[in-house]
Amino acid sequence: MGYLLPLGILLVIAIALIGIYNSLVGRRNQVKNAFSSIDVMLKKRFDLLPNLIETVKQYAGHEKEVLQNIVELRNGLQQPDLSSSDRISMENKLTNQISALNLTVENYPDLKANENFLNLQRNLTEIESQLSASRRTFNASVLDLNNGLEKFPSNIVGNMFGFQKEEFFEIPEIEKANLNVKDMFGN
Amino acid sequence: MIFSSKVNAIIEAEIQKMEESKRQYREAGRKASVLCYPLAIIGAVLTFFFSLGGFFYIIALLIFAIPFIIKNANKSKLAGQFKQNLLVPALAELKPDISYMPAMSIPQESFDSANLFPGPDRYRGEDLFEGLHGKTKFSFSEIHAEKKHKTKNNTRYSDIFKGLFLVADFNKHLKNETYVFTSGGGKWFSKFKRVRLENPEFEANFKVFSDNEIEARYILTPSMMERLIQLEKLFEAHLFVAFKGYNVYIALENKNNYFETNINLEITKQAVLDVVSEIDSCLGIIDELDLNTRIWTKD
Incomplete structure (x- = not known):
């Protein structure tokens, strides 16, 4: 009968370990899941860009520099061997360039009135909002x-099974500033 | 706010009529008091001296209560007239996009579908406003929802919700459900996940539940969190919000009795305008939450 107590203690420890391990796996999968939802939104934005560039070109030829930057960034994002940190940095630059483009729209009343552009702008706002939500969820x-x-005792289990800490997604400055998108678009 | 001469004339004539009715009601109340109070006292004294029993005491009590019943009935008649005959024409002129139905309320199906509170056993409400504010379709009313408690000897009701309930068209497309509850209140959901947000003041004041974390953050942007904090402060109320389907459901729980005037005081045009400004503050919820901004894909 003397072996029952240590056996019981071992059983409790084993159950606790399994629980902590499963919880860490769940959290790691949640991070992966959140990252993939960022990807979905980035892909949507990526697909929308050629249309946006074409429409803006017709009315706002003077904004060559911004348009050129957007085209270059989009081309850069198509490189197959892009590291994830480079990709994140380019996506953030793209966000800033799109915002810069939207700020110049005020100077082109014809563009502002264009139905196709308005539709693109709405879609882009939608995607940017979803993207922001996905980034916050990821973080x-x-x-x-x-x-x-980092917390005890799950840090022990984490070390035992080689779990790695993840980096936070850098929120672009434009989102940190909590700009009112309505003002930004001048609607 | 100035009424057109036509509505002005209607309102002034109605105020005069109501003041006249008030005088008549007061006179009727006074007569009832003069008659009933001595009668009730004499009845109670005679019952005592001749030991007539409990039944006669009840009759004396009922006679004593008659003036109160008459006064209260007249008071609610006047309150009804104020809404129907003054507020309705005033709003028709000042807020043509809004329809006002004093005796109606947000239907219980709508209250239930918000899923903010447990299903009520008794549901009442009044002062229904419906219409368009900017681009946003809305309806709101006062709601009193109660739960029934049955014991061996009696039945009593406790409040589930009492306050202002607003349903408005939300400006973003929603596929999931997100709930925001004031801390310490609201329903407990086992099927929804608690969502932790970045704003510490918001987290201290509210609990968020959703079946999709990303959509919850899509709705509850940093500015939306600030707006909800402000809204709760502005109304000095407990706030419960559901984002669901096409709508946002907002329940503001407080002790205020909205859209009423003190009938005992002189009825004036200002009293009408005061209620109109209360309606404006309710419409302000739509502005406060920025629901008229339609820059997303939903028109």
Whole structure:
């Protein structure tokens, strides 16, 4: 009968370990899931850009520099061997360039009145809002995982099974500034 | 706010009529008091001296209550007249996009579909406003939803929700459900996940539940969180919000009795305008939450 107590303790420890391990796996998968939803939105934005560039070109030929930057960034994003940090940095630059383009729209009343452009602008705003939400969700998931990997006793389990901490997604300056998109578009 | 001469004339004539009715009602109340109070006292004294029993005490009490009943009935008659005969024409002129139905309320199906509170056993409401504010379709009314508690000897009701309930068309497309509850209140959901957000003041004041974290953050942008904090402060109320389907459901729980005037005071045009400004503050919720901004894909 004497072996029952240590056996019981071992069983409790094993159950706790399994619980903590599963919870860490869940958190890691949540991070992956959140990252993939960012990807979906970036892809949507990527597909929308040629249309946007074509429409703006017709009315706002003077904004060559911004348009050129957007085209270059889009081409850059198509490179197959792009590292994830380079990609994130280019996506952030693209966000800033699109915002810069939208700020210049005020100077082109014909463009502002163009139905096709308005539609593109709405779609872009939608995607940017979804993108922002996805980034925030990703960061919340990373916080959850990293907390698990730093707090006791889950840090022990994390180290045992080689769990890695994740980096936060850098929120572009334009989103940190909490700009009112309505003002930005002058609607 | 100036009324057209036609509406002005209607309102002034109605105010005069109501003041006249008020005088008549007061006179009727006074007569009832003069008659009923002595009668009730004499009845109670005689019942005591001749030991007539409890039944006669009840009759004396009922006689004593008659003036109160008459006064209250007249008061609610006047309150009804104020809404129907003054507020309705005033709003028709000042807010032509809004229809006002004093005796109606947000239907219970709508209250239930918000999923903010447990299903009520007794549901009442009044002062329904419907219409368009800018681009946003809305309706709001006062709601009193109660739960029934049955014991062996009696039945009593406790409040589930009492306050202002607003349903408005939301400016973004929603596929999932997101709920924002004031801390310490609201329903407990087992099927929805608690969503933690970045704003510490918001997190201290509210709890968020959703079946999609990304959509919850799509709705609850940093500025929307600030707006909800402001809205709760502005109305000094407990705030419950559901983002669901095409709509946003906003429940503001507080002790205020909205859209009423003190009938005991002199009825004036200003009293009408005061209620109109209350309506304006309710419409301000739509502005406060920026629901008229339609820059997303939903028109």
